[in-house]
Amino acid sequence: MSEEASPTPQTSTPAPPINAVTKDTPPVVLVLGMAGSGKSSFVQALTSHLHKKRNFPYVINLDPAVRKVIFPANIDIRDTVDYKKVMKDYELGPNGAIMTCLNLCCTRLQEMLGLVSARSSQFPVCLVDAPGQIEAFTWSASGSIITDSFASMFPTVIAYVVDSARSTNPTTFMSNMLYACSILYRMKLPFFLVLNKSDIVDPAFLQKWMQDYEQLGASIEDAREAYINNLTHSLSLVLDEFYASIPTVKVSARTGEGMDDVMATIEKCKAEYFEKYQPAYNELLKERLAKDVKAAGDKLNDINITENPNPEAEADSE
C-alpha cells in the first residue's frame, strides 16, 4: 500500500471557543531538528528548569513512534493514535505510519487547541515535541495544518535543535543549516537555533562560522573533496543573510546549561511574531472561524479513514 492510501488530514468540528491572540497569550514553541539532535531531551530539560521555578509549562508530545516520553506531557498523541496499529492496519512503513498518525491527529486538532487555549492563562509557554522523522512533520500537509493552527491562536515560534557535536564537519553543518533554512521559509514563523550538547563540545565554533564565513572557509580548506568545498563555500555566502537574522542559544539538555537564555530568546521571538507574522495569521483565523461556524453541526469524532480501493494502480502510476 502506498502512502497515498493513508487518510488525508482534515480538521474536526465543531470548534471550541477560540481566544484571539493578545500580547498576554503565552508562546507556543515547536521543537524541530534532525533525528537524535536532542529535541525530547531539550523539552525535558526546559520543562524541568521551569518546574524548578514553579513556572509550569504546558507540554505536548506529537511523536507517535516514541517508546517512552521522557517529560511530563499534558497531551500525548499516543493516547489518541496507536502507531503500531496504524502501521499494521494500513501496511505502512515507519514514516508512512507517522504521517498517518499526524493526519489522524489533525481530525482532533480543534479539540487539542481548545484544551491548550482553555489553560493558556496558567502556563508561561507551551512546548511541542515534534516527531523524530523531521520531514514527516515539516513536509506533510498535517504538519502545515498543525503549525498554522497553532500560529493562528498563539504566538508560535520554531526552536530548531542542532547536535553541535555532530556539526564539527563544515559540510555536515552546512547541510543541516540548509534544512533549517528551508523550514524557516516553509513555516514563516520566528525561528531560533538551539545549539545543543554544549557539554560535549562548545558550540562557539558554530556561532563563529555563522558570523564570519571566512572562518568557515578556513575550516573547509581542511576537508578533502574539492567540489564539496566549493559548493559549501558558495552556500555559506548565500546563507549569510539567513544567519544574520537567526538568534542562536548554546545549551546542554544534559546539564541544563542555557535554559534562561532560551526563555529570553523565546520572548524576543514572541515580539517578532507580533511585529511581522500576526497579521497573516489573523486572516487565517478568520477563515477558520468562518469554516467552523458553517460546519458546527458535524460530529466531533468523525475520524474518517478510507482505504485506497486500488493501491496497486496507485503505486504503478508513481
Ligand SMILES: Nc1nc2c(ncn2[C@@H]2O[C@H](COP(=O)(O)OP(=O)(O)OP(=O)(O)O)[C@@H](O)[C@H]2O)c(=O)[nH]1
Ligand atoms: N551529552 C549530551 N547528550 C545529549 C544531549 N541532549 C540529548 N542527548 C542525547 O542524545 C540522544 C538523542 O536525544 P533525544 O532527546 O532522544 O533526541 P531526539 O531529537 O528527540 O530524538 P528523535 O526524536 O528520536 O529524533 C540521547 O541519547 C540523549 O541522551 C546533551 O545536551 N548532551
